[in-house]
Amino acid sequence: MHPSFQERIDEVGELLQRTKAARSGFYSRIDRRAPAKPVRYQVVGGSFGMYQIKDLTTGKTRAFRNDYKAAHDLAMQFEAKANRQITVAL
Structure with missing residues (x-):
């Protein structure tokens, strides 16, 4: 190297x-x-009245919402999905 x-x-x-x-x-x-695990999704105020939900691991925007509460709820749903254990059936 x-x-x-x-x-x-x-x-x-x-x-x-x-x-x-x-x-x-x-x-x-x-x-x-x-916290045991860092937060993966963050609500960011984009423009006036619009909120972005950003994935901190990739830096990409996952979704947009007009209301902060709706954006926060969706970010919490994304977090819950990301924290699920993946099981592989053989």
Whole structure:
């Protein structure tokens, strides 16, 4: 592997460790446990009166809604589907 790629990988690894440490420090300050799994879907205010539901793993927009409550409910449905266990029958 090229040395510059390895340097990049090392830098990203260090930054991820710092963010995990900062996140755990934040949760210890508010006396709560950190969530076991990170959130996958986020509601983002796009334009005036429109809300996007973004998939944080891919960065793509999954859906649009006119109402924040409807967007939040749909994001929660997407989260529930994403958290299901996949079973394979042989």
